[in-house]
Amino acid sequence: MNEKFLKKALLIIGAALMVLVCLFPFVWMIIISFTKDATFLGSPYVRFEFTLDNYRTVLSDPTLHFLDYFRNSIVIATIVTITTVMTSALGAYAVSRINFRGRLVVPIFVLGVSMFPQISLVGYLFKFIEKLGWINTYKALFFPYVAWTLPLALWMLLSYFSQLPKDLDEAAMIDGASRIQTLYKVILPLSAPALFSTALLVFIAAFNEFMFALLFTTDYRARTVPVGIALFQGVHGEVPWGNIMAASAISTIPLVILALIFQRYIVSGLTAGAIKGE
């Protein structure tokens, strides 16, 4: 009895702490985004005074370029997601269904490569992209992002495709379907949940990326939200925290809502991507 009570008490305290730890910076972001900036000046702490000014400024002041950054992020993340999911589905299908020399090596190679530090690519990549005249274009981010998100997508789809019985393919092929037809008429429709969770994780990864975007963009034409927010500075020294937090909240809330709605997919996707064989 005693142990049961102790366990329950530990659980409740633990759960409460967990909620507090996970939520407070996010909640603080939201609170400050609704707080009047002026209260920061010369104040020992934030005096909360509700306002929508921060949101209004961020969404309407064209010199801040927030809407440009936001559009760039959405467009780039979307085209990267579509390309990555299509490319990795082809690859995952080949590895899970076709016997070829190097079948065991290819996915391990791709997975290993994804562990490289970003900094070890940017020295050369920067010069390369500069030479191509791609600075400040979507292309400068599109190609590296696809390469960067492919390994995770490949492993997620691979772990899903491997669970689908091979009889499905054989039946389709006896009916005269080619490999490619089997993939998009049989395997892909059956893999909708896996494709969806892969797409979600790739989208969030592309939306989050910072180092490439920081180096390969210098103005609003291709600059993404993370770079915009990292470099957001006040004109006269004082950092406009209210504006920064409003911009942060606008960019974060859609991602958090996606994560909350589709948490089941995200959890299975992340674990499949990291630890094979469930």
Place this chain on the structure above:
Amino acid sequence: MGGARYPEEKLAYGMLSPMLAFVVLFIIIPVLGTFWISLHRDVTFIPGFKFVGLDNYINVLSKREFWYSLFVTVSFSLVSVGLETILGLAFALILNERMKGRGILRAIVLIPWAVPTIISARTWELMYNYSYGLFNWILNSIGLGGVNWLGSPLSAFFAVVFADVWKTTPFMTLLLLAGLQAIPGDTYEAAIIDGANMFQRFRHVTLPLLRPVLIVAVTLRTIDALRVFDVIYVLTGGGPGGATMSLSMLAFNYYNLGDYGVGSAISIITFLTVLSFTVVYLKVGRFQEGLK
């Protein structure tokens, strides 16, 4: 011949080629290119790209700044992954229990993961602010006085660690939770019949059975922590006095100064450090077996 053994080989290579093209062109070649640059004197404001052999490496390895940065990076990874493992394990144990509201708790734990790193770093930056940050407001209101979080070496180091731990713990939690759920319930029942209490069960049943997942998760997170950049770029830029200067941040600074030769040499050393952990990860993960 091989062609007869695997009649569909050509098709397989065709299906893999778009993926491999992206990886080779935008990861493999850039890494090799950075290595190439590291063997040259390549400084924006000094004319001439010149082969210098290992000079950049000798230059880097003879700098105190580099060794300090290596020390900072390794300490950061150890402390950050250590804290994250303890916290992640605690969270996973909580989420593994049957109780009311478990679904909501599982959703909440994902929030730090969903917040973009740069955005979470800026929020932490604001909370650490000396004059109007949340932490000093709390410290001031209980009469302890403020701390200059990002201004002194030790507190800046931990400030960066905490921000990183917050962001990355959900991932650890999810991996460990998946590991916990794979432990069959009857092992616990057997332990209860044998009279093991809650702590003995954790020590002698949970931990040993969770070990393989724990090792994979820790290695994976260590690989990630060794290349830390975003959080540091926003919070401290590597300061004060190099106290939070990770290898990635140091290399980035050299690129920013226009010294691509030295920046590339540091990048390649970072690469080799991470690569050694990657090999361990691929070995302990037993990925090859999963494919058979």
